[in-house]
Amino acid sequence: MNRQSMLPATARTVRVVAHRGASDEHPEHTLAAYRQAIADGADALECDVRLTADHKLVCVHDRRVERTSDGRGVVSEMTYAQLSALDFGGWKGAEHRGAQVLLFEDLLKEALAADRPVGLAVETKHPTRAGGRLEAELVRVLKDHGLADGRAGLVEVMSFSRNALIRLNRLAPGLPAVYLIERRLRPLRPPFAGHAGPGIDLVRKDPGLVARLKAKGLSVRVWTVDEPQDVELCLRLGVDTIITNRPRQVREQLEGR
Template sequence: MAVPYLGEKRETDGRPRVVAHRGASALQPEHTLAAYTTAFDLGVDGIECDVRLTADHHLVCVHDRRADRTSNGKGVISTLELARLEELDWASWKALDDGTDPEEADSDPGRGRILTLRRLLDSLTSQRQELLTLIETKHPTRYGGLVERQLVTALRDFGLTSGDLPQMPHARVMSFSLLALVRMRGLAPRVPLVYLVEQSTPRLSWDGSLPAGVDIVGLDMRIVRRTPALVRAHQRRGHEVYVWTVNDPEDVERCADLGVDVIISDRPRDVMALLD
């Protein structure tokens, strides 16, 4: 069942809304608070993040199963406690290309700090804007449904489980896991769900159908390039279409021509400039 829209949408003049993938991750280290505040300053329509549970059951914004790629530490996120993750540097691996003075960036004590979902939601709600907030739960994980239960608790604490409200973030929960979406539907039926689809997604339907209770599809850009008719198939069924990860100008143009609802990009500044 579609969730009623209670607030006013940000004005986009009919163009796709632009969502910052892991924050403005081409400009700042992904999933850091700096990546998201940079995205806010750019005037994006929304942000996207991935969440994982730590060993002591805190939700942190990290894409990979391991800490190795985006920090100076090692190990599986789900086996490490938040205190240990907070000891790591989550920013220095990223070479900044936005003109920021490296010494100035390094002098910010919070720049390399791991970002918890609660800290991100606090920053989002303080914007007092109806920013689209896409939260992907990563599966498989040793914690199973605890991920969704902890996520709903956090969303409820910030008033984000009652549908889209004025001057509040508009939360959407995404997953490649159909079971995760079923859990969310039971725990927070007014939070819209996004079924993420890539070429290898089990039970992929090419007729535009989605699982019961899901009205938004998240399509891999590679699928859109190969099978643009799939976008039309979903549109005919009244589904919103989100596309990830859209960084190339040709792909931006393709998405705009197809009339997708949301473009998710590492380079939101460039995408907005192309669309405008």
């Protein structure tokens, strides 16, 4: 046993991942949100990806654009040009108007240009009419940047879909994979994934889940952890990664321990 593993849970190094960027302050999935997250000290940036009608990989969470833009429609039925004509910032406040839809490749370049290593945690969204083409396009972009084999340690992929994880393992077996969990599942070990991602609601209801996942040899990433008491709970349970909309506040809380 090394010295690090003997330290109490609250003193361990816990990764902070910015959920859709610093999305408590800025519109989610915008360059402003991600640049703020980098400035706030996030270890990695979380994003959701979908395919447009013309097969562009964009960072959008919802199937439809109504919640986060001034437009209407289904992402997969719209071209990148159509999405680019929408305002993806105004819903968060007048000062954010004019933010455009973000190409995944542009986010990747932003992370790579940071003055320190900044990772990406990429969730492929399902169900979608794109099916397996979504994972194929993601891996293609990562290969173009030399990041699909996992050796750089900068990218991990995530999904609630077991089939998506199976496809990702087939296309890029070296990429670390996170099985996202909303409800308690049996068996606890996900397919082709060394990491588990339970939601904070589930962890609150069943704190013993973290220990059971770790007993299976899985590291644990918990989402979306914004409240100080939930950060403390994650620390007590020995969670490895906290995914949050508030990376600066969480970082400050961890550094104050």
